[in-house]
Amino acid sequence: MTYRDITCEVVKFTAHNGEQGEAYYARPAGPGPFPGVVLIHHIPGWNEFCIEAARKLAHHGFATICNNLYFRMGDGDPDDIGARARAEGGVSDEQMLGDVAGAMAFLRAQSNANGKVGIIGFCSGGRQTYLSACRLPNVNAAVDCWGGRVMADPAALNAKQPVAPIDFSKDLNCPMLGLFGNDDKEPSPEQVNKTEAILKDLGKTYEFHRYDGAGHAFFDWSRPSYRPEQAMDGWKKAIDFFHHNLG
Amino acid sequence: MCSYITEKAPIFGSAKGRHGWMRVDTAVIYYDHPVHVPLDHALNIDFVDSRSKERVAVELSADSARELVRRIQAALDSGDAIHLGSAEADPLQLASAS
Incomplete structure (x- = not known):
């Protein structure tokens, strides 16, 4: 079932350490009850691609919140704020987890929520989705879209990202869907295979899909990496997965 | 690459941005996803005024960036020869000395 009538607005929510965060909130019109999804934006920031992806999920029946992980860095064009975030070494994992937990609480507090919340993220947001699904309680489903650096070289770890998400895999507490391009370098097919092997050994519930002819960011219609056929199939798998686990 | 890994260089100079000329004191350099140039990965340089946080951004293909490095070095070498003394x-x- 799809919803042509959706409502979208920028909202305030309680983020990490009680700070007031901002988020794009798109949800279907009607009494519900509706499942919720937190959409974690990619490394370039809180930009049009992610906002549009939130509207797509609302169209398919999910109350979707895309919180701006960079709201502490001021106002401006998303790409300028994204550059500022990058220059500062990005956001810390702890701060990100606090923000995502706040976004989840916002969704569950809505009067027409069904109480179930999933997380989806792209690129760095895929890594953050993996981490959130392992570290946060009460995540009901997670979709990791080509999250890079889930497996990280120890030399790449730092104070803001001190532990590779893969090292928290034993704590994964929800079903996970992974979508990956076989031409991607980060994560590479080998890294995807290793991640899958770890989840399998741990007895986790997951399904990974790998696409030939696609690399990184193949959903992103604004980039040359866009692959319409693979993107359409990936979106269908993500939406079906959320309906199955959050409905 | 989806990383926040950057190289930073202190610089003294000016750049022309959306509000006209401004002093820039930092160059932030990274090889990752660009915003505008139609490539999956690019060598990106932000010339930044750390006080206003304004920036002038360029996104270059890897070969373009390497050629630019060579041309900058060549320009510096020829300039040094002319302006020696x-x-x-x-x-x-x-x-840096102070």
């Missing part, structure tokens, strides 16, 4: 001290060196 100039009394002008580079403010960046003065700042």
Whole structure:
């Protein structure tokens, strides 16, 4: 079932350490009850691609919140704020987890929520989705879209990202869907295979899909990496997965 | 690459941005996803005024960036030959020495 009538607005929510965060909130019109999804934006920031992806999920029946992980860095064009975030070494994992937990609480507090919340993220947001699904309680489903650096070289770890998400895999507490391009370098097919092997050994519930002819960011219609056929199939798998686990 | 890994260089100079000329004191350099140039990965440089946080951004293909490095070095070498003996001290060196 799809919803042509959706409502979208920028909202305030309680983020990490009680700070007031901002988020794009798109949800279907009607009494519900509706499942919720937190959409974690990619490394370039809180930009049009992610906002549009939130509207797509609302169209398919999910109350979707895309919180701006960079709201502490001021106002401006998303790409300028994204550059500022990058220059500062990005956001810390702890701060990100606090923000995502706040976004989840916002969704569950809505009067027409069904109480179930999933997380989806792209690129760095895929890594953050993996981490959130392992570290946060009460995540009901997670979709990791080509999250890079889930497996990280120890030399790449730092104070803001001190532990590779893969090292928290034993704590994964929800079903996970992974979508990956076989031409991607980060994560590479080998890294995807290793991640899958770890989840399998741990007895986790997951399904990974790998696409030939696609690399990184193949959903992103604004980039040359866009692959319409693979993107359409990936979106269908993500939406079906959320309906199955959050409905 | 989806990383926040950057190289940063202190610089002394000016750049022309959306509000006109401004001083820039930092170059932030990274090889990752660009915003505008139609490539999956690019060598990106932000020339930043750390006080206003304004920036002038460029996104280059890897070969373009390597060629630029060579041309910058060539321009510096030929300029040094012409201006050898100039009394002008580079403010960046003065700042680092103080």
